[in-house]
Amino acid sequence: MQQIIGFSAWLLVALVAAALVMVAAGFATTERFDSGRGVAGMFSDFKAAWASLRGRGPQTPDLGADEIARIVDAPPVETTMTDLFQANLEDGAGYVQAEEITARLEKAADVVRTTVPQRGPRSRV
Secondary structure (H helix, E strand, C coil), X not given: CHHHHHHHHHXXXXXXXXXXXXXXXXHHHHHHHCCCCHHHHHHHHHHHHHHHHCCCCCXXXXXXXXXXXXXXXXXXXXXXXXXXXXXXXXXXXXCCCHHHHHHHHHHHHHHHHHHCCCCCCCCCC
């Protein structure tokens, strides 16, 4: 009996944590992307997806025989990796700036050096 109560308690904790993560994600996406839908929109999307999984919501349309034949008979695209990367090359700033990462790593290393006590090379943790 004790195991069932413990399991139920941990299951409840996990479900509450999952709900909190979903609410936090709803707030974060609203603030970051100005979607305007917020937490309520996230929950309505979740309910629609859940209904679709259970077979009660709108289903994806079935492909007709002509559409399937067109997809299957499409010729493969032959290209080299160099051509692929050259076609998608952008001139702007990259997503990750090396200088910014270097500065953050150096700052983190300084914080670790000042907060973690130094031990000898043979000391055990």
